[in-house]
Amino acid sequence: MDNNQYLKLFVKISQQRMYNHYLPKLVQSVQVLDSDAIWSKEAENLNSVGGIVLHICEHVRRISIKFSVRNHAGFNEGIEDYFPNLNLSPEELLQTVKETFDEFNSVMEKLIENMPDEIDMHSLYHLVEHTGYHLGQIVDRSKRITKKSFNFCQNGINEQNLKALIKEQ
Template sequence: MSNSRKEQESHNFDQIASEWNQLDVAAGTGIIYSRLLHNKVTPQRYTAVDISQSMVDLYYAKLKEVLETLPSDSLWTEAYKESNTIGGIVMHVCEHVARNCLRLTEREDELGTGFEEFFPNSNMTSGELLAVFESQLREWSLIMNRYIQHELSLEEEHLHQLYHLVEHTGYHLGQIIDRAQGVLGTKFDFYGKGLNESYLRSKIIGDIDAKH
């Protein structure tokens, strides 16, 4: 395809999407590729920022509120016979984040086996469990920032791993929230507190603008 044709198609696309946000993600319409190119934001960098913000600014904030609200003695209580405890699920997510750190830094040879069944029990308090998660997420965030700053190259395999991490974390976070609400007998109002997709989109745009 010639450059002139590419430019014309880019122009036509922008005309169609003139009312869309530069990074229209929250509405589910996807990335406006031509506008990313115009602002010299590579899709890889956008993806790194998007995933990083999802994990740090949305998932972590929700998990933090749950753990700070939940009595510690309910963390290690089975919801039903042989079910995974809330604390065990949090530790499972921590382990996945740790494994993702190894993959992102090309240390796959250090990966252990049995991750699928890793839902340990413990006597940690809510504060101690949150500290473990924060520490692991901090390590992951530092690695992700190296990708955002182009110190490391985000390859296709990394993208598969990262999207799986976000999907997997979101799935288990939903489990944790649902079980915590059952224990507390009330619902968390995350949306009303601003922990929603609109907030996430503003964080993504702000982060890209700040580091552009």
């Protein structure tokens, strides 16, 4: 493989992990919660599940913009403290999540089709890592609140299936 093929594979892996691995886990973890559970804080210094979800969405949205607009100048402010409490209904929150991840998926598809010689791999890698970190928080809180086990790996959201998805493309 040449460097461009490796770069394209990196983008595909990132895209598929975000869209076909993290998104289903996020949706399943949120859809079992009611509004009170989504927006309540277990302690004053902790963020609500909804705030964490919107934090993830803002990060995904910014990366989508970055990769869809060549020579994007960036954003003036970071999102380190962006954990809003918008009191959206579970359905509204999930709609926001789906629209945000759909846009990301679309941007990555276009990037893969017209792969430049280089991209900001650090930003894309950070997005995947950062999303995985916060997704773990959401899954853990959802499990604790509902006493529900999701069995993601047993239900097909696992590395073996992720690799198969990437090979199919």
